[in-house]
Amino acid sequence: MIRWRLWLWLPLLAIALLFGLFALQLSRPKDEFVRSALIGQPLPTFSLKPALPGQPPLANTDFADGKPRLLNVFASWCVPCAAEAPQLAALQAGGAEIVAVAIRDTPDDVAAFLDAYGNPFSRIGADPYSQLQIALGSSGVPETFVIDGTGVIRHQHIGDIRAEDVPRLLDELREAGE
Amino acid sequence: MRLLLALLLALLPVAAQAQDGLPPAPYAYRQLDDPGLEQQARDLMDTLRCLTCQSQSIADSDAPMAGDMRHQVRTRLAAGETPEEVRGWLIARYGDYISYRPAPGATTWPLFAIPVLLLVVAVLVIARRLRGRGR
Amino acid sequence: MIAELGLAALWLAAALAALQLLGGAVALMRGEAEPLAALVRPAAQVQALLCAIAFAALLYLFAVTDLSVALVADNSHSAKPAIFKLAGTWGNHEGSMLLWITVMALAGGLIAWVEHRLPERTLLATLAAQAFVGLGFYAFLLVSSNPFARAVPAPPEGAGLNPLLQDIGLALHPPVLYCGYVGLSVAFSFAVGALLTREVTPAFARVMRPWVLGAWVALTLGITAGSYWAYYELGWGGWWFWDPVENASLMPWLAATALLHSAGVLAARDALRTWTLMLGVVAFSMSMIGTFLVRSGILTSVHAFAVDPERGTFILALLTLYIGGALALFALRAGTVAEGERFAAVSREGGLVINNVALSAILGIVLLGTLYPLLTEALGFRVSVGPPYFNPMGAIFFLPMMAVLAIGPLLRWRQDRLARVRWQMVAVAAAFAAALLAAWLLAGIALLPLLGMALAAAVAVGSVLPLARRRLTRAPLTLWGMVLAHLGVAVAVFGMAADSAFTTERLVALRTGEQTSVGPWQVTLAGVEPVAGPNWTALSATLQVAYAGGASVPIEPQARSFWAPAQQTSESALLTRWNGQLYAVVGGQAPGDGAERWQLRLWWKPFVTCIWYGGGLIALGGLLALIGHVVGDLRRRRRWREARA
The missing domain is CATH 2.60.98 (Tick-borne Encephalitis virus Glycoprotein; domain 1)
Known part of the structure; x- marks a missing residue:
């Protein structure tokens, strides 16, 4: 009595594949991060005014002196940026040179932020309209990039740095120096 | 169904905005003087994704970063770049995710192949259903 | 006390749903003369009453802001205007699920009370299918989302309702949409019942049609109102963003529109049998998939509201059970359902087949564009699919469909000649050409808005032609409904094209x-x-x-x-x-x-307002058709009873 027709089973097959995809996506944590597509490529050309008056400015040419560095994208109005301050201090203590870029910030706010949470940065550039941030492919604050001695972006850390991230970042920095 | 959208669109940008001290970038809320160029900018901004709101174009968002990206788009167009150059520049930084207009390519071909398949199936079904019936 | 009463009513309702399923299953296997089978209808009716009591209890708790109930404390606030206190009842996950199951139980009770046209066995199978779907939702509510749970200790003040939601339009938006989803679940149950007993007849289509129409009217209103809400509330003048959440509400609408038209063919001409069954399953599947996408958070994900992987898993399990089961049943049974009456290419059915195929293709594209980012994410890269994809891809199928829409309703059933409607075709073509020329001369506008405007003019003219040479007061309500709905499509498309071209x-x-x-x-x-x-x-x-x-x-x-x-x-x-x-x-x-x-x-x-006027006209047309069909059914029923007496 039953006439088996193959095409009648197609909807069931399609829906099975679809639900399999749903189950797969449900079972793993969602990746919220938008990663920069510039990893492995040289820093974009930029030259920023200093975030604090009287301090040195920041340009991409500052990175091409053979020494690997961390580039920290932060803002005084960003809460996780304050939370990662101890880890930045630990990185500095571990021998890392950290340069920073302050996004959409005023000199007074940056100064107050550094007074409150310490200043591990060798230079801080000001990026009032997020221009460098967009040029870097960064989509939020804080983010930390590992830049090698020739000015090539080697690694991107998204979000605040936790204590367990410190050794990994130091490793990345060491690899970038080799 | 709209509840989520509402929260999505409203909560995030505002939360960020409340803490941000600086006024918006000059061309975030200002149009280009050349109406033709502004139209190009508007058309491009409609198809670029706001990264901090996740589900809106930069043309429809109050998020500071969306404003900064509008500034970036308008100043680049005013400096003589074409909309597609600006789109390409952004894709080089953020990947295909930034553009709401998927380009046919290695990662997106099913988006274009399946509608063609649908079209073929549709024509076949209609032709089969309607051919020589009812006599 | 009230909270406990609500919870008890809910448990009892769930027990009755189990009884309803059991009775229906017995009727299906051993025949409807079994004693258990006689309990199916009363079980559905009492269940409706109990659900109404549970929902009224929750409404009361929100009305008096009883903060000892966790749900109220989390979603309400004593300083909120009274109307939004009530709206808070369904402005959250648990309350909205309770609203869903309540509307569903009311629909089941209504069917059990009034429906006597189908063979009893098919009707009992339908009610059993409905109880089966209902049980999943009861389990979901009672196990993982109890709306009546107490907060210990009770907080001194509630957390409030998101201000964006404190809006009269949005207060009414979810209930309207849920009515739509529930209507489609009823259509689904009818389809499953018909598959179980293999009784796919015009009578089946006539019984199902009012539910599909009602669901479709509610979905149309819901989408139209939601779009207007986004337009004025979000503050950027956009009215449709092709956001996953919006697509989730559009997909059931597309499927319901197709189902409505194919059920019309089945009711009038006993054709398109399996296709109508398929659409009955698909339409409800789309509402469930939409609900899953929104509540599981796998697509939109950024915000925590109603997003909960555990709930997502639960809904996915229900989806697999219902949709997988229904599709397997379809695959087993559809081959044994005879194909139905034949018809010519140039006929009313021919036009409706094109309508159905085009709507299904658009549904496929929306589904593909919405889910493709999810697929690529599983493969480890991310893409965005937005308006520059959906607009042209949808137009490939939508524009030809508009062209058919202008002429199709003028054709006769079964077989017709285009020569018979040549004067109407000339009028439609003239409207198309005139609008094309005018829009092209007035402003150099883009291709899609230009074609949209010209086709809107053609459909506007074509849609009212079925009324030509008829005495308007004598024209049946269902005809008026069709004319208004089609005119509404033309008006809405004109508004969309005008907004895109002239803003x-x-x-x-x-x-x-x-x-x-x-x-x-x-x-x-x-x-x-x-x-x-x-x-x-x-x-x-x-x-x-x-x-x-x-x-x-x-x-x-x-x-x-x-x-x-x-x-x-x-x-x-x-x-x-x-x-x-x-x-x-x-x-x-x-x-x-x-x-x-x-x-x-x-x-x-x-002319941006034409978008929503058009949506309103479409809904009004659907409502008139619904009234026309129900009144006609009642009249037939009275005649049948008098004949029997």
Whole structure:
């Protein structure tokens, strides 16, 4: 009595594949991060005014002196940026040179932020309209990039740095120096 | 169904905005003087994704970063770049995710192949259903 | 006490659903003379009553802001206006699920009470299928989302409802949408019942049709209202973003539209049997998949509202059970359902087949575009699919469908000749050509809006032609319904095309007293001052606006700050004329030199309101058709009873 027709089973097959995809996506944590597509490529050309008056400015040419560095994208109005301050201090203590870029910030706010949470940065550039941030492919604050001695972006850390991230970042920095 | 959208669109940008001290970038809320160029900018901004709101174009968002990206788009167009150059520049930084207009390519071909398949199936079904019936 | 009463009613209702399923299954296997089978109808009716009691209990708890109930404490606040306290009942996950199951139980009770046209065995199978679907939702509510759980200790004050949701349109939006989803679940149950007993007849289509129509009217209203809400509340003048959440509500609508038309063919001509069954399953599947996408958070993900992987897993399990089961049943049984009557290419059915295929293809594209980012994410890369994809891809199928829509309703059933309707075709073609020429001459507009406008004109003319040479007072309600709905499509498409082609935008920073213009409007900033509402404070700008040198009228856009919870929204000010809307938003203070300047966003949107008028017309047409069918059914039923007596 039953006439088996193959095409009648197609909807069931399609829906099975679809639900399999749903189950797969449900079972793993969602990746919220938008990663920069510039990893492995040289820093974009930029030259920023200093975030604090009287301090040195920041340009991409500052990175091409053979020494690997961390580039920290932060803002005084960003809460996780304050939370990662101890880890930045630990990185500095571990021998890392950290340069920073302050996004959409005023000199007074940056100064107050550094007074409150310490200043591990060798230079801080000001990026009032997020221009460098967009040029870097960064989509939020804080983010930390590992830049090698020739000015090539080697690694991107998204979000605040936790204590367990410190050794990994130091490793990345060491690899970038080799 | 709209509840989520509402929260999505409203909560995030505002939360960020409340803490941000600086006024918006000059061309975030200002149009280009050349109406033709502004139209190009508007058309491009409609198809670029706001990264901090996740589900809106930069043309429809109050998020500071969306404003900064509008500034970036308008100043680049005013400096003589074409909309597609600006789109390409952004894709080089953020990947295909930034553009709401998927380009046919290695990662997106099913988006274009399946509608063609649908079209073929549709024509076949209609032709089969309607051919020589009812006599 | 009230909370416990509600919970008890809910448990009892679930038990009755189990009884209803059991009775239906027994009837199916051993025949409807079994004693258990006689319990199916009463079980459905009492279940409806119990669910109504449970929902009324939750409404009461929200009305009196009983903070000892966790759900109330989490979603309400004593300082909220009364209407939004009530709306808070369904403005959250648990309450909305309770609303869903209540509407569903009421629908089941109604069927059990009035429906006597189908063979009893098919009806009992339908009610069993409905109980089976219902049981899943009862389990979901009682196991993982109990709306009546107590908060220990009770907090002194509630957390409040998101201010964006404190809006009358949005208060009514979810219940309307749920009515739509439930209507489709009834259609699904009928389809499953018919598959189980292999009784796919015109009578089956006639019984199912009012439910599909009702669901479709509700979905149309829900989408139209939701779109207007996004338009004025989000403050950027956009009315459709192809966002996953919006697509989730569009997909069931597309499937329901196709189902409505194929059920019409089945009812009138006993054709398209398996196809109608398939659509019955697909339409409900789309509402469930949409619900899953929104609530599981796998697509939109950023915000925590209603997003919970555990709930997502539960809904996915229900989806697999119901949709997988129904499709397996379909695959097993559809081959044994005879194909039905035949028809010619040029016939009413022929046009409706094209309509169905096009709608299904559009549904496929929306589904593909919505889910493709999810697929690529599983493969480890990310893409975005937005308006530049959906608009042209959808148009490939939508525009030919519009062309068929202009002529199809004029054709006769079974077989017709195009020569018979040649004068109507000339009228439609003339409207198309005239609109194409006018739109092309008036403004150099893009291809899609241009074609949209021309086809809208063609459909507008074609849609009213079925009324030509009829005495209008004698034309049946169902015909009026079809004409209005099709005219509504033309009006809405015209509005969309006009908005896309003619909108002008002005972003400015003005000092008090300064003037600017947008389109034909002169806009003067008269002043900005703070105002206070019940649970917000705002900056309110007063703009004096004048159309084309006419008298000036004040409008007052606001930038509001709510304090429970803390959030900012912009209240746009809209000034509606017959030929469009002026849309004004006040932003923050502009940076600069001394004197205060305020950011304003202004749009002149010619004929944009046609989008929602069209949506309203479509819904009204559906409502008239629904009334026409129900009245006709009642009349037939009375005649049948008199004949029997």
